[in-house]
Amino acid sequence: MSFTPSFLDEIKFRNELSDVIGQYVQLHRAGSNMVGLCPFHSEKTPSFVVFPTNGSFYCFGCGVGGDVVSFIMNIENLDYPGAIEFLARRCGIPMEQDEKRQDKFQVNRQRILEMNKEAAKFFHSFLYSDEGKPALDYLRNREMKETTIKHFGLGASPNSWTALSDYLTKSGFKPYELTAGFLAGAKNDRLFDYYRNRVIFPIIDLLGNVVAFGGRTMGDDKPKYINTSDTPAFKKNRNLFALNFAKVYATDSLILCEGYMDVISLHQAGFCNAVATLGTAVNAEHARIIARFTKNVLLAYDSDNAGRNATDKAIAAMTELGINVRVIELGDVKDPDDYIKKYGAAAFKKKLDGSSGRIDYSINEILKKYDLTLADDKQNAMNELTDYISTIGDKPTREIYSHRAAEILGLSTDGIAKAIEIKTKRHFKKVKSDFFDSEIRKKLGYGDNTNPERVKFSDVSTIEERILGILLIRPDLGKKVLTVLQDEDFVTAFSKKLFSAMKPYLEEGRELNISADSLFNAKEQGSISRIMASRLKLIKNDSEVLEADIKLLKEKRKEKELNKAAEDDYEKLGDYFEMLKKKKSK
Numbered sequence: 060m061s062f063t064p065s066f067l068d069e070i071k072f073r074n075e076l077s078d079v080i081g082q083y084v085q086l087h088r089a090g091s092n093m094v095g096l097c098p099f100h101s102e103k104t105p106s107f108v109v110f111p112t113n114g115s116f117y118c119f120g121c122g123v124g125g126d127v128v129s130f131i132m133n134i135e136n137l138d139y140p141g142a143i144e145f146l147a148r149r150c151g152i153p154m155e156q157d158e159k160r161q162d163k164f165q166v167n168r169q170r171i172l173e174m175n176k177e178a179a180k181f182f183h184s185f186l187y188s189d190e191g192k193p194a195l196d197y198l199r200n201r202e203m204k205e206t207t208i209k210h211f212g213l214g215a216s217p218n219s220w221t222a223l224s225d226y227l228t229k230s231g232f233k234p235y236e237l238t239a240g241f242l243a244g245a246k247n248d249r250l251f252d253y254y255r256n257r258v259i260f261p262i263i264d265l266l267g268n269v270v271a272f273g274g275r276t277m278g279d280d281k282p283k284y285i286n287t288s289d290t291p292a293f294k295k296n297r298n299l300f301a302l303n304f305a306k307v308y309a310t311d312s313l314i315l316c317e318g319y320m321d322v323i324s325l326h327q328a329g330f331c332n333a334v335a336t337l338g339t340a341v342n343a344e345h346a347r348i349i350a351r352f353t354k355n356v357l358l359a360y361d362s363d364n365a366g367r368n369a370t371d372k373a374i375a376a377m378t379e380l381g382i383n384v385r386v387i388e389l390g391d392v393k394d395p396d397d398y399i400k401k402y403g404a405a406a407f408k409k410k411l412d413g414s415s416g417r418i419d420y421s422i423n424e425i426l427k428k429y430d431l432t433l434a435d436d437k438q439n440a441m442n443e444l445t446d447y448i449s450t451i452g453d454k455p456t457r458e459i460y461s462h463r464a465a466e467i468l469g470l471s472t473d474g475i476a477k478a479i480e481i482k483t484k485r486h487f488k489k490v491k492s493d494f495f496d497s498e499i500r501k502k503l504g505y506g507d508n509t510n511p512e513r514v515k516f517s518d519v520s521t522i523e524e525r526i527l528g529i530l531l532i533r534p535d536l537g538k539k540v541l542t543v544l545q546d547e548d549f550v551t552a553f554s555k556k557l558f559s560a561m562k563p564y565l566e567e568g569r570e571l572n573i574s575a576d577s578l579f580n581a582k583e584q585g586s587i588s589r590i591m592a593s594r595l596k597l598i599k600n601d602s603e604v605l606e607a608d609i610k611l612l613k614e615k616r617k618e619k620e621l622n623k624a625a626e627d628d629y630e631k632l633g634d635y636f637e638m639l640k641k642k643k644s645k
């Protein structure tokens with residue numbers, strides 16, 4: 060989907076970057092720039108810089124960067140059109156008419172949202188029809204109240220292959236829209252409904268749109284759940300079920316569960332801060348959304364093995380972003396839904412208050428594996444516990460747990476504490492050297508996914524970035540440059556791609572629209588901001604510097620070509636001698 064350039068300019072003009080970012084991050088002036096603590100990674104000293112002069116931002120800590128649209132995409136977890144819509148609403152300009160920006164080869168996100176809304180109505184009214192009675196009974200048997208069913212807009216799908224498809228096509232939606240929106244599949248040009256004979260949970264985003272559906276069987280059919288795949292209107296990794304309701308209750312904490320039923324049951328019992336991921340483990344993107352709303356998460360996953368694995372993953376992803384995680388242990392009960400049914404809301408509240416922090420949780424998990432009355436087990440438990448405790452960064456906390464471990468194992472505190480301190484030294488020495496290694500590798504350009512050739516052509520890529528950097532911040536110099544600089548002058552693929560994208564802008568002396576039409580992915584946008592940021596640090600950014608760099612690039616490029624030609628000649632010479640040898644031996 061594309062928007063007209065004038066519309067995008069208007070959006071950017073009316074949403075001043077430092078104003079927009081200032082609503083999320085406390086910014087301080089530093090010369091002509093603004094700095095603050097990065098909202099995308101956990102840090103104590105600011106490495107997040109906003110450059111108001113050219114409307115870009117860059118984090119020197121985690122490499123995230125881009126313009127105002129990229130920022131909103133990242134922080135509000137919206138896709139490109141979603142971010143544009145968000146910014147349009149923010150400054151009160153109406154969205155462009157659909158026809159203007161509709162690409163006939165692409166399915167329109169707005170259409171899918173309209174279709175989803177229609178489908179949600181269809182499912183909801185089916186639930187209250189005669190045929191929907193079994194589904195309604197099913198929900199009532201699971202102790203769901205009428206108000207809860209309405210609040211979540213629950214529904215049911217008929218036991219039919221075409222009921223929804225027929226309804227939607229009659230309402231004017233095209234078959235390709237149904238398949239793109241994951242409501243139906245197509246076989247031999249005929250549509251078939253994905254959601255058949257299921258209870259339906261609509262998934263609503265933070266702007267109130269129905270973006271997807273979850274469908275649960277009422278019996279034992281497989282799969283138990285069907286979830287919408289990624290569509291133009293929905294990214295599974297960027298959405299949490301019920302966050303649209305939970306966000307206003309999230310200041311203290313969010314409760315994270317595994318399933319729709321758990322969340323609904325918790326909301327009904329008064330825990331309106333419960334959310335769930337949609338059939339996937341918690342990943343970095345989920346953690347980033349969560350971090351926007353709260354610093355405290357209570358994990359209430361199922362008490363089986365899969366639940367424990369998911370708990371470990373969630374702890375890792377969220378601790379990384381500085382979120383405090385506590386784990387609710389449900390004992391012999393399977394999940395929060397069952398727990399509330401069995402023991403009631405008051406008992407669950409007690410569980411929340413008594414939930415253990417992530418360190419206690421990990422220690423308990425280690426102890427569960429061993430029988431401490433056996434000497435071997437005790438030895439192994441001691442090793443594993445001291446290994447684990449030695450990785451805790453904070454010394455007083457380490458001491459508390461050293462004591463705790465000694466108590467549990469029935470050993471002397473001194474001995475355990477000594478063992479832990481030795482391991483701690485070793486551990487952090489390794490962490491430090493790993494960090495330096497990775498920093499050096501980063502400096503050399505290793506691990507640069509957007510431009511892997513930076514390592515191989517480090518000298519050339521540096522010059523390329525200097526040129527691109529100037530052109531990014533001084534597009535007024537561009538028009539003249541276009542007569543002497545071509546795509547072919549660039550050696551590395553990413554520089555070539557960037558230059559090629561900049562050309563139409565340079566032609567008009569305009570700044571590159573970094574986020575436009577998702578031409579560059581998030582990592583690439585970060586790289587572009589890095590290139591711009593390193594250029595902005597320099598004092599002189601004029602045509603003199605630019606011309607010198609272009610000359611240098613061309614020389615280097617020629618040198619490379621000559622070397623290449625020489626290498627080729629040499630190879631040919633080799634081939635020639637090989638041939639002679641063969642002739643002789645004949």
Ligand SMILES: [Zn+2]
Binds near residue numbers: 121123
């Ligand atoms: Zn950062």
